[in-house]
Amino acid sequence: MRNTWIICRKELGSYFVSPVAYFLLTMFAVVFGFFFWASLGYFVVASLEMQMQGRMFPLNLNEQVIRPLLQNASVIGLFLIPMITMRLFAEEKRTGTIELLATSPVRDLEIIVGKWLAAMMLYACLLIFTALNFAFLFKYGNPDWKPMLIAYLGLLLQAGALLAIGTFISTLTKNQIIAGAATFGIALLMFVLGWVGEYESATWARVLSYLSVNTHLESFNRGVLNSKDAIFYLSMIFVGLFLTARSLESLRWRS
Amino acid sequence: MITAKNLSKRYARTVAVDGISFDVAKGQIVGFLGPNGAGKTTTMRILTCFLPPSNGSATVAGFDVLEQPLEVKKRIGYLPESPPIYPEMETDEYLKFVGQLKGLSGADLQKRVDYVAERCAIADVRKKLLGKLSKGYRQRVGLAQAIIHNPDVLILDEPTAGLDPKQINETRDLIKGLAGDHTIILSTHILSEVEQTCEQVIIINKGKLVATDSVRNLQARARGEESVLLEVAGRNGALDVAKVQQRLQQITGVGGVVLKNQLDSRAVFEIEGHRGQLVRGDLARAVVEAGWDLNELRPAAMSLEEVFLQLTGSETQAEATGAKGVPA
Numbered sequence: 137m138r139n140t141w142i143i144c145r146k147e148l149g150s151y152f153v154s155p156v157a158y159f160l161l162t163m164f165a166v167v168f169g170f171f172f173w174a175s176l177g178y179f180v181v182a183s184l185e186m187q188m189q190g191r192m193f194p195l196n197l198n199e200q201v202i203r204p205l206l207q208n209a210s211v212i213g214l215f216l217i218p219m220i221t222m223r224l225f226a227e228e229k230r231t232g233t234i235e236l237l238a239t240s241p242v243r244d245l246e247i248i249v250g251k252w253l254a255a256m257m258l259y260a261c262l263l264i265f266t267a268l269n270f271a272f273l274f275k276y277g278n279p280d281w282k283p284m285l286i287a288y289l290g291l292l293l294q295a296g297a298l299l300a301i302g303t304f305i306s307t308l309t310k311n312q313i314i315a316g317a318a319t320f321g322i323a324l325l326m327f328v329l330g331w332v333g334e335y336e337s338a339t340w341a342r343v344l345s346y347l348s349v350n351t352h353l354e355s356f357n358r359g360v361l362n363s364k365d366a367i368f369y370l371s372m373i374f375v376g377l378f379l380t381a382r383s384l385e386s387l388r389w390r391s
Numbered sequence: 392m393i394t395a396k397n398l399s400k401r402y403a404r405t406v407a408v409d410g411i412s413f414d415v416a417k418g419q420i421v422g423f424l425g426p427n428g429a430g431k432t433t434t435m436r437i438l439t440c441f442l443p444p445s446n447g448s449a450t451v452a453g454f455d456v457l458e459q460p461l462e463v464k465k466r467i468g469y470l471p472e473s474p475p476i477y478p479e480m481e482t483d484e485y486l487k488f489v490g491q492l493k494g495l496s497g498a499d500l501q502k503r504v505d506y507v508a509e510r511c512a513i514a515d516v517r518k519k520l521l522g523k524l525s526k527g528y529r530q531r532v533g534l535a536q537a538i539i540h541n542p543d544v545l546i547l548d549e550p551t552a553g554l555d556p557k558q559i560n561e562t563r564d565l566i567k568g569l570a571g572d573h574t575i576i577l578s579t580h581i582l583s584e585v586e587q588t589c590e591q592v593i594i595i596n597k598g599k600l601v602a603t604d605s606v607r608n609l610q611a612r613a614r615g616e617e618s619v620l621l622e623v624a625g626r627n628g629a630l631d632v633a634k635v636q637q638r639l640q641q642i643t644g645v646g647g648v649v650l651k652n653q654l655d656s657r658a659v660f661e662i663e664g665h666r667g668q669l670v671r672g673d674l675a676r677a678v679v680e681a682g683w684d685l686n687e688l689r690p691a692a693m694s695l696e697e698v699f700l701q702l703t704g705s706e707t708q709a710e711a712t713g714a715k716g717v718p719a
Contacts, residue, residue, distance in 0.1 A: 142488065142491045142492060146477075146488050149479075149480070149484070150477065150479055150480075153480075231475070231476075231477075231478075232471055232472075232473050233475040233476070233477060234475075235439075235441055235469070235471045235475050236475035236492075237492070238440075239439040239440060239441050239464055239467070239469045240464060240489070240492040241461050241462075241464040241465040241493060241494060242464075243461075388442055388443060389443060
């Protein structure tokens with residue numbers, strides 16, 4: 137536990153000492169800020185039109201603004217997650233610092249979880265920017281905060297799964313670009329796997345769509361805490377970190 | 392302190408280490424000597440639990456590298472070939488991080504960081520980014536990192552590689568100073584380094600153990616028969632080499648005279664003498680009395696360098712000497 141925290145703190149240090157963290161935070165803030173601005177603008181115009189037409193159909197901030205925006209946040213995250221994980225092990229392998237970690241009295245699992253936790257924390261920092269935007273909604277409107285919490289939990293779980301996979305891929309190569317590109321490709325695939333379930337109902341299609349990291353986000357996004365979906369993400373995290381551990385071990389036998 | 396028994400490491404196609412056995416006693420400095428690609432780094436990586444051996448076993452401080460790697464890792468400090476530093480960290484921050492990894496904390500940690508910074512002469516760069524340090528400083532930070540937890544065993548992979556002569560001397564002195572408290576294995580392909588720093592030397596070539604002995608014994612053994620280098624010059628600009636050779640041959644105790652080099656009126660001969668019978672004064676007198684100039688007369692004692700080349704030089708030679716070099 138102590139070792140995990142030491143590694144995690146060091147990784148966070150690396151993110152925030154180098155421009156990586158600030159770059160990612162800025163990118164996320166700008167892109168999400170635009171999404172927020174556009175979507176809120178649309179919402180305002182739509183409500184005005186409704187009023188002018190005399191319809192008293194109540195427009196809901198949670199339904200019309202927050203839910204789609206948090207869905208979008210997960211898409212922006214999809215682009216940034218590879219950039220968060222690609223260096224985790226690839227860089228240590230390239231510079232040889234992996235030898236320091238591997239010859240210190242620290243378990244592989246402690247190293248892996250420490251690095252993954254640091255990546256999670258950086259992702260959580262990104263999500264803070266969404267919350268900053270939403271703060272305005274609370275000032276001028278009256279959204280419900282409880283479903284938002286569940287939606288955030290879903291986002292974190294989904295990112296956790298993708299970050300675990302990214303961590304695993306980072307152990308496979310010394311090249312950060314390859315690690316990043318491979319992570320992006322696989323993460324994107326896992327995002328859209330659910331599409332096959334929409335036109336095909338054979339078993340293979342249902343399995344594929346079950347594996348999609350996106351389909352499981354829906355319930356969270358609606359503000360429903362569905363244990364099945366939570367367990368899906370938790371097991372993905374477990375599988376990702378387990379593969380990382382195997383890969384680190386095999387690295388020693390192969391290298 | 393360190394025992395290796397029949398250690399082997401095979402990669403997919405190559406055998407990096409092939410049945411190496413050796414012992415290192417507590418408090419010794421042992422030089423691990425071999426040409427590039429001999430298997431030095433692989434052996435060290437096995438001892439530090441970075442790589443598992445394919446065959447054989449190794450123990451460090453009584454713990455097996457395969458069975459109890461965590462115990463072994465607690466007791467070793469390791470400096471890999473290129474110091475394992477994070478360029479974005481400051482020296483102090485880095486030493487603290489490594490110290491924590493090795494299990495230090497609190498006041499203890501701070502004390503050790505101060506101590507190793509002083510000891511390794513990096514006190515003036517403690518607040519600098521590691522990425523901005525010169526090669527010499529990085530190497531010393533690497534060394535500081537290796538001794539931060541005061542380990543029983545230090546394993547240093549080419550600790551002086553890439554340093555300038557002054558830094559090499561400083562690093563050697565530093566390593567020698569550490570010898571008392573730590574058992575040290577250092578690898579190198581620089582022979583004078585072994586001659587100057589180590590008591591014991593393990594020579595490997597192509598994954599095989601070639602010799603393990605004390606530095607002094609190795610030199611003595613390789614010297615074999617006494618031989619002398621002699622440079623003679625003709626007085627009037629000409630020198631009859633054959634005549635010199637003939638004259639030298641007549642001196643008692645001389646076994647063979649070989650012309651090594653000839654330039655104008657000067658010639659260098661290597662004279663093989665029978666042990667204990669060759670008198671250098673006789674050589675000098677003979678040359679001068681015959682009317683030649685004696686430019687130089689020196690013992691052709693083999694340096695460790697020559698021993699090394701002789702031992703690792705050619706395949707057959709290495710095997711021949713290897714057979715008598717490895718203690719049963």
